[in-house]
Structure formats: C-alpha cells, structure tokens
Amino acid sequence: MRNLRFTISYDGTAYSGFQIQPKSDTIQYRLEQAVYLLTGETVKVISSGRTDAGVHAKAQVINFTTTSKIPVERWCLALNARLPKDIVAHTAEEVLPTFHSRKAAKRKTYCYTIRSARFPDVFHRNYEYHHPTHLNVEAMREALPCLLGEHDFTSFCTVRTDKEIKVRTLYEVRMETESDAYLATGKVDRIRLIITGNGFLYNMVRIIVGTLLQIGEGKRPPSDMLRVLEAQDRSLAGPTAEAMGLTLWKVDY
C-alpha cells in the first residue's frame, strides 16, 4: 500500500461541503469517484479538515492509500481528467504510511474576503461576501490583536459541535485592503482577513468575521472583540458570516 498526499484547490460553490454525505454532492465524493474511475479502487480520502458547504480551498491537503502502481508524477493529470473543472489537484507526492493529513496538520490559514463596494465584482462574485455599505476598516483592524495567542474560543464556535476543548492558538490575524484601479472611486473595495492558527473550531472564522463586520458597521466598538472572547459565550458574538467569502488558504505540516 502506498500513501499519497495531494494539494488540491476547489471552488466550493456547487458542493455541500468537503465531507461525503448521502444524497449530496461533496468534494470528498468527487475525489473518491475520480480515484475509482482511475484505479478501480474504493479509497477513503482524508483531508486536513472538512470545509463547509460553499467554502472554497486554494491549497487543501488530502491523502489516501492505494495499491495502484501509477507513478506519482502522473497522478495529478490523471485525477484532473476525471474531476469536474471546479476541483483541481496541483501537487502529488508519496509519503510515509503514517502520514495523516488531518492529524499531522500543524497550522492552517484561512482567508475571508469581503467585497466592500456598492456593487459586486462579477469575476469574484462566488468567492467573496458582498457588503454594500461603508465599513470602518480602522475600527476592524483595532479589534484583531486581542485574538492572537492561545485562548478559549467558545464565543466563536457554533454550539452544535462535538469538540469539547475549545482552546486554540492563533499565530497571525491580518487585514489586507485593495482598491480596484478601474472601477472604484479610490476607496477600499476589498477587505481580506487572513488568519492562521493551530486549528479552528466549527464556524470559528465565520463568527469572528460576523463580529468584525458589526464593528466595521459601527454597531459595536472595537473593544467588543475582547469582551466577547473573554465571556466564552456564543450568544454575545455576531452572526456567522456567509460561507462564500471563506477560503482555506493553506495548511502547514
């Protein structure tokens, strides 16, 4: 048995998330189907972590074991030929039998993109959340540093979760802004929140973004982020931001 590890991208728009489930189209199903079409084998694809319905991935890491003798350098092309166009394998390598893409993941980086302009950008319409009214970028930035380091993130975790330990460490929480040279008025029209941690609770990035948006809208002061974090109470945080803006950016091992 060989253990193969891949970096894959996907546009999550058309899928009910990563994890296989009955009667739904999922990334895992499509990957396992592609392997089956290629090798005739039924494999179980493991990922660094599930992504929810509508969430995208730029460099998700997966692995599975196979008895196939296809050389590793041919796998990406062979899988891509059997995958829909919204899922693409980029790199493949043979790894030790003990490698497990979820258990071995050390750090993950997510990016949440907000289109902050009166109208959506057609070319990114499925990959960013459109927020048509003004956001106070400085207030949003001010709210971020308190999230860095090791904390109990209960306030930013959907209640229906099976994970009992809610302590995670964030290594970087950064906001980038962009202006479109041709369409915009010189104002910020895209905001990216880039967040790296040793792991993330269920909906954690999206609830942080939902809270951050309320700060940007002036509905809460920047100091609310710390207050909410310390309270360890989901009901004090903002709503879960829409899935379409979220992309799993990379996974470090």
Added chain:
Amino acid sequence: MRNLRFTISYDGTAYSGFQIQPKSDTIQYRLEQAVYLLTGETVKVISSGRTDAGVHAKAQVINFTTTSKIPVERWCLALNARLPKDIVAHTAEEVLPTFHSRKAAKRKTYCYTIRSARFPDVFHRNYEYHHPTHLNVEAMREALPCLLGEHDFTSFCTVRTDKEIKVRTLYEVRMETESDAYLATGKVDRIRLIITGNGFLYNMVRIIVGTLLQIGEGKRPPSDMLRVLEAQDRSLAGPTAEAMGLTLWKVDY
C-alpha cells in the same frame, strides 16, 4: 428624452457575445430586458463596441435614451436587481443627447490573461486561457514593441470583416507576469497582455495573442511579429486565441 451612460462589468462565459441576435442569450438582450422590466420602455442599448461570445468586460461603457424620470443615482441598483448576477452596472450618469458610446470612444484597453502553469486555477478558470506547457516570457516580450504606433493590422484581422480600413494605432502593449504565492513553484504562472489602442479590428487582440503564444512556445522567433505585421496577410499570423482569456478592461472618452 434623457441619454444615460453606464459602466458595466460582465462575465461573458454564459453569453453569445454582446450584440443582440435571435435565439441566443446576449448581454445586450439582458440589458434591454432589464430596462424594459424597470421602465416598460423598449430601448436600444449602444456599447463602446461588441464583445464576442465568451469575452468578458470589466468596464464596458453603454448608453441609451429613455423617457424615464428615475433619478440617475438610482439606476444601477434598479438595473442590477433586474439583471442576472453575471452582469453588473457600476456607474450611471446623464450625458448630452449627442453622446454615443461607440462613436465617442477614444481609446480602448483589453487584457488577455494566460494561466501558464501545469494546472488551471479554479477561481479564474473561466477568465483565463490555460496553457500547460512552458512559455518563453522574454521572447514574447521582445515581440511586442513593433506593434506600437500606427499600422495596417490586416494580418491580425479575421478575414470575414466588413471594415475596409485596417489601420489602427496602438498606444501601449505591455506584458505583466504573476507568481502564485501558495501553489506555484516560484515560476511565472500567469501572464497578462495589456493592450491599448484607438480601435481594434475583428479578433485583433486574439490573433496577436495566438501569434505571441507560438513565439512563447518557440515555434517562431520574436522577429516574426514584425514580419507578419508588415506582410498584411492573415494567413501568416497564428491562430485566434480562445475567447475566455479576453476582457475589455476599460474605455476612454
């Protein structure tokens, strides 16, 4: 009658081009339909120029005359609510009755994007042409300066055209390259050709790109661009590059 001018973006993937035609879905049809739904009027939408099937626009300019009294600042939101999500109006203004978006256009800029990597980028898969094998970027760059200025571009014009005068002036022909920070190997993985002129012949940018790709592939020397240009013979140029990589970037008046 008021004459209204708009900047619009569209993802051309799903359309048979800009210009209205029987039994096909077109950008012009969708725009006229949206105005009809809004005002009950049948208008004729004029653009700075047609774009072909599959070609996109970041900042196309259109105008039409209307008797509607809707204030100009409400038009974009009202039209967008009646347009599919792949067509978006960004700016609206009332202009002189004599303004004609095609006749008044002074300069147009197109961008042709090539994904130059082994595998496509899922997030841009409909907006760039995927070229999986190596391209010699330096050779491509060397071929460009000869196109600047006023020339007869017969060699870069599809034969079935009704325009008799094939002389156009190019003000800028520039190549930009990008590397993806997360997926790539440090190599160039995206090439953009940005080209500004006082007008373009039918398929002109796509035939220039088709010729340029052959230069990048090493099938022709960079000096071929000048040789082909001077010959005024379409049969000497490369093939017409795929529509999906082409975007009308902006129009100057």
